[in-house]
Amino acid sequence: MRPNRNWLKLPLAVLACGALAIQAQNLITQPINTAVRVTLAGNTRPEATPASDLGPVADSLVLPHLQLLLGRSAAQQAALDSFLASLNNPQSPNFHQWITAAQFAQRFGLSAQDLNTISGWLRSEGFTVNLTYPHGAIDFTGTAAQVRSAFGTQIVNLSVDGVAHIANISDPSIPAALAPAVKGVVSLHDFRPHSNAIPVSPEYTYTSGSSTEYALVPQDVATIYNLSPLFSAGISGRGQSIVLIEDTFLYSLGDWTTFRKTFGLSLAYPYATLTQVAPAPSSGPNNCTTPTVNADDGEATIDVEYASAAAPNATIILAACASSTTFGGLIALENLLTQSSLPSVVSISYGEAEAVNGAANNAAYAAAYSLAVSEGVSIFVSSGDEGAASADANAKFSTHGIGVSGFASTPYDVSVGGTDFSDTYQGVNTTYWNAANSSNYGSALSYIPEIPWNDSCASQLIAQFVSGSSVTYGFGGFCNSLKGRTTYRTTASGSGGPSGCATGAPATGGVVGGTCAGYAKPSWQSGLFGNPADSVRDIPDVSLFAANGVWGHYYVVCFSDPSNGGKPCLGAPSGWSGFGGTSISSPIMAGIQALINQYTGSLWGNPNTVLYQLANNEYGVSGTTACNSSLGNGAASSCIFYDVTLGDMDIPCTGTNNCFRPSGTYGVLSTSNSAYQLAYGTTSGWDFATGIGSVNAYNLVTQWMTGVEAVSQR
Numbered sequence: 001m002r003p004n005r006n007w008l009k010l011p012l013a014v015l016a017c018g019a020l021a022i023q024a025q026n027l028i029t030q031p032i033n034t035a036v037r038v039t040l041a042g043n044t045r046p047e048a049t050p051a052s053d054l055g056p057v058a059d060s061l062v063l064p065h066l067q068l069l070l071g072r073s074a075a076q077q078a079a080l081d082s083f084l085a086s087l088n089n090p091q092s093p094n095f096h097q098w099i100t101a102a103q104f105a106q107r108f109g110l111s112a113q114d115l116n117t118i119s120g121w122l123r124s125e126g127f128t129v130n131l132t133y134p135h136g137a138i139d140f141t142g143t144a145a146q147v148r149s150a151f152g153t154q155i156v157n158l159s160v161d162g163v164a165h166i167a168n169i170s171d172p173s174i175p176a177a178l179a180p181a182v183k184g185v186v187s188l189h190d191f192r193p194h195s196n197a198i199p200v201s202p203e204y205t206y207t208s209g210s211s212t213e214y215a216l217v218p219q220d221v222a223t224i225y226n227l228s229p230l231f232s233a234g235i236s237g238r239g240q241s242i243v244l245i246e247d248t249f250l251y252s253l254g255d256w257t258t259f260r261k262t263f264g265l266s267l268a269y270p271y272a273t274l275t276q277v278a279p280a281p282s283s284g285p286n287n288c289t290t291p292t293v294n295a296d297d298g299e300a301t302i303d304v305e306y307a308s309a310a311a312p313n314a315t316i317i318l319a320a321c322a323s324s325t326t327f328g329g330l331i332a333l334e335n336l337l338t339q340s341s342l343p344s345v346v347s348i349s350y351g352e353a354e355a356v357n358g359a360a361n362n363a364a365y366a367a368a369y370s371l372a373v374s375e376g377v378s379i380f381v382s383s384g385d386e387g388a389a390s391a392d393a394n395a396k397f398s399t400h401g402i403g404v405s406g407f408a409s410t411p412y413d414v415s416v417g418g419t420d421f422s423d424t425y426q427g428v429n430t431t432y433w434n435a436a437n438s439s440n441y442g443s444a445l446s447y448i449p450e451i452p453w454n455d456s457c458a459s460q461l462i463a464q465f466v467s468g469s470s471v472t473y474g475f476g477g478f479c480n481s482l483k484g485r486t487t488y489r490t491t492a493s494g495s496g497g498p499s500g501c502a503t504g505a506p507a508t509g510g511v512v513g514g515t516c517a518g519y520a521k522p523s524w525q526s527g528l529f530g531n532p533a534d535s536v537r538d539i540p541d542v543s544l545f546a547a548n549g550v551w552g553h554y555y556v557v558c559f560s561d562p563s564n565g566g567k568p569c570l571g572a573p574s575g576w577s578g579f580g581g582t583s584i585s586s587p588i589m590a591g592i593q594a595l596i597n598q599y600t601g602s603l604w605g606n607p608n609t610v611l612y613q614l615a616n617n618e619y620g621v622s623g624t625t626a627c628n629s630s631l632g633n634g635a636a637s638s639c640i641f642y643d644v645t646l647g648d649m650d651i652p653c654t655g656t657n658n659c660f661r662p663s664g665t666y667g668v669l670s671t672s673n674s675a676y677q678l679a680y681g682t683t684s685g686w687d688f689a690t691g692i693g694s695v696n697a698y699n700l701v702t703q704w705m706t707g708v709e710a711v712s713q714r
Contacts, residue, residue, distance in 0.1 A: 046509025059145035098376035105134035131284030184360025195299035200578030218309035219442025237311025247328035251561035264440035269312035310591025349583035351405035353390035369412035376603030382582035384495030401657030415539035418494030418546025451647030457484035480664035530685025548580025623684035
């Protein structure tokens with residue numbers, strides 16, 4: 001199983017000549033006149049409205065670790081994108097010539113003169129400049145009064161759904177002379193992204209018509225996605241490090257230990273370790289405050305446990321900083337990427353809609369991810385748990401319309417969506433599950449046919465199964481029935497859609513529109529069968545199981561924090577906590593990437609270049625029938641991807657933002673307000689519901705190099 005690795009390294013001289021020789025041009029060419037200003041549009045939270053405004057905060061309020069996101073010239077950006085695209089092309093002299101953070105700053109950052117000018121302006125406004133990140137951000141600290149003076153916006157107290165917050169009440173502005181070199185202020189508020197973990201709901205036993213449940217444990221994941229033969233051959237993640245980005249530490253390190261011991265991982269794979277760190281930057285003041293345990297500790301727990309399930313001998317690192325005016329997870333990632341010892345793979349299970357996150361915050365994640373890719377680090381991000389309506393996470397229905405997570409929609413990360421299994425819908429549970437568990441509590445027999453994860457009344461499959469009709473909308477539709485509007489009125493489902501507001505500003509808070517624009521479609525995504533010619537980045541890229549029990553399937557988790565809904569990890573794991581969400585599919589996919597890295601003996605930066613080439617090889621110009629997921633255990637043994645073609649991720653809605661509601665209280669999310677065009681269903685090939693589809697891990701790992709070789713021929 002060991003490949004020939006002669007292709008892995010090229011002479012360092014190639015890098016020295018090609019990657020470091022560009023001289024940054026000065027972008028700031030005019031003297032700073034504070035009276036001549038430009039507004040940084042799209043950087044006010046939609047919650048910051050007159051109705052929620054309780055008045056200004058005290059002028060003396062300190063806002064620690066703000067970030068000013070820096071820009072680069074169009075030529076530099078084009079050079080960066082070209083360089084990143086070349087890193088996984090064997091025909092390029094840049095192939096796998098990863099660079100350091102310092103080299104990234106030298107080639108793609110601002111000139112020293114521009115940096116000095118911007119830092120000097122911040123200091124002249126009274127701010128403390130703490131450090132400058134190589135990917136292009138300045139960490140600084142100041143008071144609310146200094147923010148008002150420098151950026152022309154008031155920081156106010158807000159009351160949002162009974163919760164106190166602070167935020168800027170209007171878009172910030174800067175002197176016009178600085179505009180060519182500044183993208184925006186990353187955050188002037190204390191709102192946090194949401195985690196993509198969804199607890200199991202007992203209500204869902206109604207769907208299956210019984211209390212029988214087939215929950216997933218690590219052995220089931222290994223069976224269903226064909227990890228077991230890799231483990232048997234010694235490809236189990238040894239020597240690889242997987243970082244889980246969080247804003248909290250774990251409630252108990254012992255939960256991970258209990259999880260691995262109970263499910264047979266600690267004995268069979270003894271080299272795994274778990275550490276949690278509050279990473280400091282490589283230089284300058286430490287801006288990473290060690291976090292306390294908070295309500296996201298369930299998210300952190302499932303991340304470390306299921307990353308370890310997919311790569312059971314890997315080094316697992318939880319990296320977290322306390323949030324300030326900047327999300328602690330972003331600070332942790334930025335600091336890690338400046339260090340000399342880098343992770344192999346990173347997984348992020350948090351999200352926020354592009355149109356809510358704001359242009360500067362969106363760009364901050366893209367900038368950090370692009371640095372990671374240049375260093376060889378692969379970034380995996382949960383696509384979300386709210387269908388195609390990222391601004392309506394954790395809601396009962398959508399009001400903001402179609403939009404995707406700005407954490408997941410960049411061209412530099414792998415967006416991981418969510419599936420469920422269709423065995424309950426099809427009445428074939430016993431075909432795919434043993435009646436009794438193994439000693440490690442596994443019971444899955446093989447790959448299981450998949451559908452998009454969808455808990456909602458807008459699911460045609462749920463509507464058909466529960467009510468006998470697949471009609472979801474209108475007075476007689478399932479979403480307006482008693483059962484539909486009680487048990488199944490939710491947005492909980494796998495997420496996907498087109499990037500729509502990565503830049504610009506919405507006319508209505510949280511709604512794609514106004515001057516919004518999405519990320520351009522990456523070259524590796526263009527042309528894949530099923531992917532629309534919409535000119536923008538589409539997500540997800542790939543999907544794995546992420547359901548929380550609607551069809552009787554979910555993940556078993558050892559999470560013992562009683563204050564946040566955990567349960568004691570005692571006795572049989574059937575009594576432990578249960579979760580779903582793309583927050584679990586992402587760390588599992590990150591674990592699979594760690595296996596790829598181990599097998600090939602190399603890092604892979606942005607794996608999408610190879611993933612999409614392998615998908616092109618499999619789907620061709622008309623799709624695949626042999627690898628249709630609905631075949632279940634009858635799918636071809638050679639499949640790398642399973643094409644999910646049954647079901648949808650549609651959700652209920654109200655209002656006029658992408659909502660088809662011909663009658664009744666609730667409509668369903670649709671690309672048209674006047675016709676039923678569900679957002680979104682499955683199709684042959686790539687689709688918004690599941691992306692490329694799910695994976696056969698053994699085939700993906702062992703056939704990886706065929707994708708690499710094909711990239712060089714495109």
